[in-house]
Amino acid sequence: MSIQIQNISKSFGTFQALDNITIDIQTGELVALLGPSGSGKTSLLRIIAGLEAANQGAILFGEEDMTLINTKERKVGFVFQHYALFRHMTVFDNIAYGLKVRPRKTRPSKKEIEEKVYELLKLVKLEAFANRYPFHLSGGQRQRVALARALAVEPKVLLLDEPFGALDAKVRKELRRWLRKLHDDYQITSIFVTHDQEEALDVADRVVVMNEGKIEQIGTPEEVYENPISPFVYHFLGNVNLFKGRLHNGKLQHGSFEVDAPEFAGTENREAVGYVRPHDISIEREASPDAVAAKISYIHIVGAAVQIELIRKDEGDFLEVELTKEHFRSLNLKSGEDVYVKPKQLRVFIPEDYSI
């Protein structure tokens, strides 16, 4: 089932939570709504589920307008951050709930319900826990029960609100792999909300980056990570180094340092900022016009990558560089050494009213 979100706006009093949001989601896609808290991502998810009403705009599932349809009729599976399990019911009864509350005409027989529940229990690997109460389960197990409960009604759309937010790092990683696999097996259109960029990039087919009720960028994880279209996206997805300067003749200049910025060939004499990812920087021993002098302040070796912190000599700003271990060894860098830092791939933005 495809989902069309058309010009959705929502405000709470004077606070504009969502401002004219339009997203098209294809059938079978797994989309992440990514943003900091207060960016409106959860409000948007709740509007899609019908738990909240938009002030303006429309939600379409396939060709069907769902805007005025209430949650009960929308046939969405909703998974809450804090599980929202029925604590007085066993795991079995929790999962069977959606089938048991159906009107008599469409309700499956007792036996069919039981088969369905055990099939789902097997899917979430909790067969042994059918008669336990949620109180006796761990966080990860509870969230799996919540997911099985949502899947029991065979929803056309699966909506997950920070599903792994309350879990510890290891369980979170396991569960998101598992969610990805589940999605690949069942091909159910899914939207999940997260503030964890790693999670979004890891799991989703497409990522919607949101900020202050607006969409900053929509794209595949690779697109949004490699080609952020705004300083916000640069900052929100991973670490970034800033090179402030002035545009002149299609170059970004600062003192003796200058790099090409061909897309701004026509722009003269404006303040601008270059953004570079830590792994798009090389460290050189020789001075060159497109490198800045810096002193290594800290070397942090973890796993396959080496993180190096430097202090720029001209401005005293911190820089962060990530090298592979081999490259690091061949350079033979030491803490306290003076080197030259050269951005390999730099993206220039002219600051408007955006401030960090």
Add this chain to the structure above:
Amino acid sequence: MAHLQGLKVKRNSVLPGFGISLGFTMFYISILVILPLSTIFIHSVTVPWSKVWETISDQRVVASYQLSIGASLLAAFINVVFGVLIAWVLVRYRFPGRRMIDGLVDLPFALPTAIAGIALTTLYSQNGWIGQFLNFKVAFTPLGITLALTFIGLPFVVRTVQPVLQNVDKEIEEASASLGANRLQTFVRVIFPELLPAALTGFALAFARALGEYGSVVFIAGNMPMRTEITPLLIMTKLEQYDYAGATAIAAVMLIFSFILLFVINLLQWWTNRKFI
């Protein structure tokens, strides 16, 4: 879990002062509750058993047990139904005058019960404000007694259910709706089980209070032997006739009965709670 912890007390508990606090609790409960109550039994032992049996199995006394317990149970039941409703309205909706109504709920607590009795009798007697429009009698019948007992028991249910309802997670209702349940199914299957332990507590409190109620009932009851005479009134009558043994014997019966009922309700509560506590 509570019943387990009660059985095996950890020797090196993190919470200090277990010995002294338990000791004080036992002492306090003994002085305040057990001692006065045991005097009732001691007192009734002073007379021969045949005499006691004669007193407590007297037809008039047995009728009063039936009336007292029946009316109290009925009143407590009515209070559970409407108390939950009032708590629901007070917690779930915002409307002008909400705080006023919230305050009014406590009034039966604060009012001297005799005043409540006189007011209710005035309203419901055959030529009273409300009584004149009804083609059946309320005052001076078991119905009137139930009415008075309902009046004084209301706050117990509202005040026990209200905080629990406030803490019911909104998300479980949303989850229920997203799974296709309608409002009634959500209430019956999801919300009510959450409220049940509190409602049971409210029921037990309202029932216990109604059983011992005297002040508000004597006015509206009419106190006709065999028909509208409640047990506490019989006890008072016996006391006025200096029949202390008779009074304490009847009191002992009431006490045993209340204790059994409260115990059963506690068991029920434990049973509804055991799943998630």
